[in-house]
Structure formats: C-alpha cells, structure tokens
Amino acid sequence: MSHYLGIDIGTSGTKTLLIQADGKIVAEATAEYPFAQPRPGWTEQDPELWWNATVKTVNEVMAASKVKPADVKAIGLSGQMHGSVFLDKKSNVIRPALLWNDQRTAAECDEITSAAGGRKSLIKMVANPALTGFQAPKILWLRNNEKKNFGKLAKVLLPKDEIRRRLTGDFVTEVSDASGTLLLDVVKRRWSKKLLTKLDLDSDLLPRVVESDEVTGTLTSEAAKLLGLTTDCKVVGGAGDCAAGAVGNGVVKQGVLSTSIGTSGVMFVHSDEPQYDAAGRLHTFCHAVNGKWHMMGVNLTSGGALQWWVDSIVKGLAGIDNDKRYEAATAEAEAVSAGSDGMLFLPYLNGERTPHADPNARGSFVGMNLTHTRGHMTRSVMEGITFALRDSLEIIQSLDVPVRQIRASGGGSKNPFWRQMQADVFGKKITRLEVEQGPAFGVALLAAVGDGAYKSIESACSATIKIAEETKSDRKAVASYNKLFPIYRELYEQLKGPMSALAEYQNG
Numbered sequence: 001m002s003h004y005l006g007i008d009i010g011t012s013g014t015k016t017l018l019i020q021a022d023g024k025i026v027a028e029a030t031a032e033y034p035f036a037q038p039r040p041g042w043t044e045q046d047p048e049l050w051w052n053a054t055v056k057t058v059n060e061v062m063a064a065s066k067v068k069p070a071d072v073k074a075i076g077l078s079g080q081m082h083g084s085v086f087l088d089k090k091s092n093v094i095r096p097a098l099l100w101n102d103q104r105t106a107a108e109c110d111e112i113t114s115a116a117g118g119r120k121s122l123i124k125m126v127a128n129p130a131l132t133g134f135q136a137p138k139i140l141w142l143r144n145n146e147k148k149n150f151g152k153l154a155k156v157l158l159p160k161d162e163i164r165r166r167l168t169g170d171f172v173t174e175v176s177d178a179s180g181t182l183l184l185d186v187v188k189r190r191w192s193k194k195l196l197t198k199l200d201l202d203s204d205l206l207p208r209v210v211e212s213d214e215v216t217g218t219l220t221s222e223a224a225k226l227l228g229l230t231t232d233c234k235v236v237g238g239a240g241d242c243a244a245g246a247v248g249n250g251v252v253k254q255g256v257l258s259t260s261i262g263t264s265g266v267m268f269v270h271s272d273e274p275q276y277d278a279a280g281r282l283h284t285f286c287h288a289v290n291g292k293w294h295m296m297g298v299n300l301t302s303g304g305a306l307q308w309w310v311d312s313i314v315k316g317l318a319g320i321d322n323d324k325r326y327e328a329a330t331a332e333a334e335a336v337s338a339g340s341d342g343m344l345f346l347p348y349l350n351g352e353r354t355p356h357a358d359p360n361a362r363g364s365f366v367g368m369n370l371t372h373t374r375g376h377m378t379r380s381v382m383e384g385i386t387f388a389l390r391d392s393l394e395i396i397q398s399l400d401v402p403v404r405q406i407r408a409s410g411g412g413s414k415n416p417f418w419r420q421m422q423a424d425v426f427g428k429k430i431t432r433l434e435v436e437q438g439p440a441f442g443v444a445l446l447a448a449v450g451d452g453a454y455k456s457i458e459s460a461c462s463a464t465i466k467i468a469e470e471t472k473s474d475r476k477a478v479a480s481y482n483k484l485f486p487i488y489r490e491l492y493e494q495l496k497g498p499m500s501a502l503a504e505y506q507n508g
C-alpha cells in the first residue's frame with residue numbers, strides 16, 4: 001500500500017508523520033532543538049539541526065511502522081516560513097539562518113520600501129509591505145552588515161527548501177513559502193523581476209518556484225540510505241507551515257477560516273482570487289492549493305506568550321509538574337470570569353506583526369487592582385493572545401471576505417477552555433477536527449496528491465478530514481469581550497511611544 005511522509009521543520013522542533021493514502025496516521029515522531037538569540041530581537045538557527053532532526057524522525061517512523069521502504073512513495077515538506085539559509089557556491093552554509101521572528105531588519109525594510117518607490121508601489125509588485133521577518137530584508141541585511149559573507153553568497157533558501165536540497169540536491173521552492181520572501185509576484189506566482197532589479201539582487205540567488213503539489217525531484221542515493229527509503233521516493237513542493245496547516249485543517253475553499261495558537265498565532269482565510277488589505281496589515285500569499293490564494297494575520301508571540309508566562313512565572317511559584325503545567329495554570333484561569341475582572345494583557349513580547357508591524361512593541365499587563373490574583377493574570381494572558389487574533393479577524397471581515405466557519409488549531413486550541421474563549425472573543429462558532437495534526441499532515445496530503453493518489457488537494461481534504469466538535473459562543477462572555485476589545489485596541493495606541501523607548505533601552 002502507498003504511504004506518504006510529511007515533515008514539518010518547526011522553530012522548536014521537527015515533526016514527521018507517516019500516513020496511508022486514506023489519511024490514516026501510521027506513525028509520528030518529533031525531535032526538538034533550540035534557537036539562538038545572540039541579541040534581543042535576533043533569532044538564529046543552525047540548519048544542521050533541522051537535517052539531523054529530519055534523519056532521526058524519518059528513521060523513527062519507519063522503524064515504528066515497519067512499512068516497507070518501497071511503499072513510501074512521496075514526501076511533502078513544510079516548515080517555519082521566511083527564514084534565510086545562506087549558501088556559498090559549494091552549497092556550504094555561510095552563517096546560521098536568520099529566522100521568521102528575527103527583528104533586526106527595520107532599516108532594510110525602509111530601504112526596500114524606498115527602492116520600490118513607496119509602500120503602495122511595493123504592495124502592487126509583491127502584494128505585501130516590507131516586514132522585518134520576511135526574507136528579502138534579511139538578504140539586504142547580510143549585504144549591509146556582513147559584506148564578506150555576502151561576497152560568498154550563491155543561493156538563499158527557505159528552511160524547508162534547504163532540507164529539500166539535502167534530500168534531492170535540487171534548488172526549488174514553491175509558491176506559498178516563496179510568497180513570504182517579499183520577492184514573489186504573488187498574483188502571477190513567479191519571482192518579481194521588477195523588484196529584484198530595483199533591489200539590485202541577482203535572480204540566480206533564488207531557487208526555481210513550483211506549485212505546492214508538483215514533484216520537484218527524487219531522493220539522492222545518499223539521502224535514501226540515511227533515511228532508510230528508496231531513490232524512487234519523490235519529494236513534492238510542499239508548503240510554508242501556515243498554508244500547510246491550512247491544508248491539514250481542510251481550509252481549501254472560500255468562507256473557511258482557521259486560527260492557530262502555536263508559538264505564533266495565525267488567522268488564515270482561503271481566497272479564490274488574490275485579495276488585499278490596502279493598508280498591508282494582512283499578508284496576501286499564494287495558497288498551497290493550485291491557482292488559489294490566502295490572506296493571513298500573524299501574531300509573533302501567541303501561545304509563546306502563555307509559554308513565557310507559565311514557564312517563567314507560574315511554574316516556579318507553584319512547583320507545577322512540567323507535563324501538566326498548562327492544564328494547571330489554565331485551570332486557575334478558568335475559575336476567573338470572562339474579561340479577567342478588567343485586567344488586560346498585551347502579548348507583544350517580541351514586537352508584533354499584525355496589525356501593528358512594530359518590532360518595538362512590548363508586552364504589558366494593564367488595569368491591575370488589589371483583587372486580582374495569579375489566575376486573573378493567566379486568564380488575561382490568554383485573553384490578550386485571543387484579542388490579538390481578533391484584530392486579524394476584524395480586518396478580514398472589514399474586507400467583506402465571507403466567514404462561514406472558523407476551525408481552531410495549534411497547541412493552544414487542544415484546550416477546550418481556550419476553544420470556548422475563542423468562540424466568545426470572536427463571537428463565532430468554533431469547530432475542531434477529529435485528528436488535528438497540523439502542517440505535517442497537510443504536506444503528507446500534498447505528497448499523496450503529487451503522487452496521483454488524489455486528483456486535487458480539495459478532494460484529498462474532503463476524503464480525509466472530519467470535523468469532530470463545535471463550540472458555540474456564550475452570550476454573556478461575548479458581551480464582556482465586546483466591551484473590553486476597544487480598550488485593548490486603544491492600549492497599543494496609547495503605549496506605543498513608551499514601548500518604543502523601553503525597547504531602545506533594552507537593546508542598549
């Protein structure tokens with residue numbers, strides 16, 4: 001029987017899934033790794049960590065499943081988006097990769113906007129404004145700050161495409177991840193020669209671009225040996241983790257939207273045509289569905305803010321067991337009423353992307369009084385994270401995009417209390433899938449499509465994805481959140497100046 005592998009190169013670890021063509025999960029494995037923060041706001045990772053985790057997890061799923069190597073017909077790759085792997089002409093990695101949440105490129109974003117003839121004209125070329133996490137400003141940062149390294153530069157790859165290079169020897173990316181470089185003409189689904197010329201960047205630096213379900217190559221004999229697979233095993237385009245997660249959630253048609261609370265937060269909506277937020281607050285990217293697009297808002301520290309709160313403060317105070325830490329902390333939050341009795345939290349612990357595009361935004365608790373407890377603080381962290389997702393939802397709705405269904409995903413949405421909070425903050429019904437396996441599942445399905453097991457991504461999703469549960473919003477809680485949300489929004493405007501001054505102080 002044909003089997004497919006989905007490999008997701010995440011920020012905190014790599015997750016590998018082995019599925020049957022009918023979507024049944026046969027085995028899964030994860031391997032974690034750290035990322036470096038050489039300075040506040042800088043994030044880097046050694047691509048070798050991704051490769052070692054890929055080899056380890058593929059070997060683990062193969063051993064656990066006992067599936068014959070020849071039955072693994074294709075691999076789909078997903079990964080953290082926007083990162084830059086800098087390679088020299090012998091394909092050696094020149095320096096650690098800069099990651100999606102790295103904030104060092106504010107000056108390069110200004111440089112790109114001005115070279116493009118202003119923000120409006122940049123959005124016209126590549127559908128998006130320049131944001132610090134995107135790949136193009138990272139390439140310019142290397143040119144401006146590490147001239148010797150830039151002199152050696154022969155190719156720039158996105159994280160999952162570096163793994164593809166090691167699997168197949170090919171320099172290839174696909175449209176969904178390429179959209180997050182800021183160098184793709186998102187409407188035409190090909191590199192923007194116009195912007196590359198304006199930035200004086202050689203198009204040879206970039207890999208070939210394909211659609212997400214296209215076969216890009218087969219395993220080299222060295223990779224096949226290391227992974228315990230055969231050289232007939234294909235590798236398909238795959239997708240950036242947001243589009244891959246959306247495919248894994250069945251968000252492949254108009255009107256269906258998904259939220260994800262992982263380390264980052266994502267509000268993602270499918271669109272049959274390229275649609276824009278003229279103010280550039282949402283990203284407009286190619287979807288992993290052939291010839292379709294999507295918009296999304298991204299919060300840089302979403303579940304990551306709860307992780308910070310629980311790991312740095314709550315866990316130490318309460319002596320909570322590591323495995324049960326989120327359950328224990330959120331149980332205290334559940335005992336508090338919706339709205340945390342008027343305490344608000346801004347989750348901008350590492351700057352923010354949507355809607356503020358502000359690397360100097362910082363987190364804060366506001367409105368504390370003597371009656372507030374640790375449970376209130378945990379609840380207001382979760383509410384602040386959910387309000388940040390509502391910011392994106394409101395922009396999506398203001399563009400007249402139909403929202404018929406919201407599917408909740410990511411580590412945070414596994415918690416029923418947080419799903420209820422999402423239903424109440426958004427004022428909408430939330431659905432959850434029977435099996436939520438995220439991006440790795442999405443790209444395993446793309447591999448099945450690329451291998452011909454399904455005729456389209458849409459048909460693969462409808463054959464394999466089932467809704468398990470619906471959460472309805474509670475009228476009283478919705479009313480509380482509707483009162484507090486405008487105050488939450490106003491807080492950023494009022495605190496922008498002091499936050500920026502504090503960020504400057506923190507950066508030395």
Ligand SMILES: Nc1ncnc2c1ncn2[C@@H]1O[C@H](COP(=O)(O)OP(=O)(O)O)[C@@H](O)[C@H]1O
Nearest residue numbers: 012262263303304306307326327410411412415
């Ligand atoms: N039981 C839980 N209750 C609430 N939140 C949780 C729970 N378990 C995990 N989370 C949240 O999910 C986040 C991890 O989500 P995940 O999708 O695994 O992350 P990543 O984006 O790194 O792959 C954590 O940072 C935490 O905020």
Ligand SMILES: O=C(CO)[C@@H](O)[C@H](O)COP(=O)(O)O
Nearest residue numbers: 010011080081100263264298
């Ligand atoms: O920057 C984005 C999307 O635009 C992030 O969603 C990263 O792609 C997150 O990667 P993980 O935290 O899931 O590893």
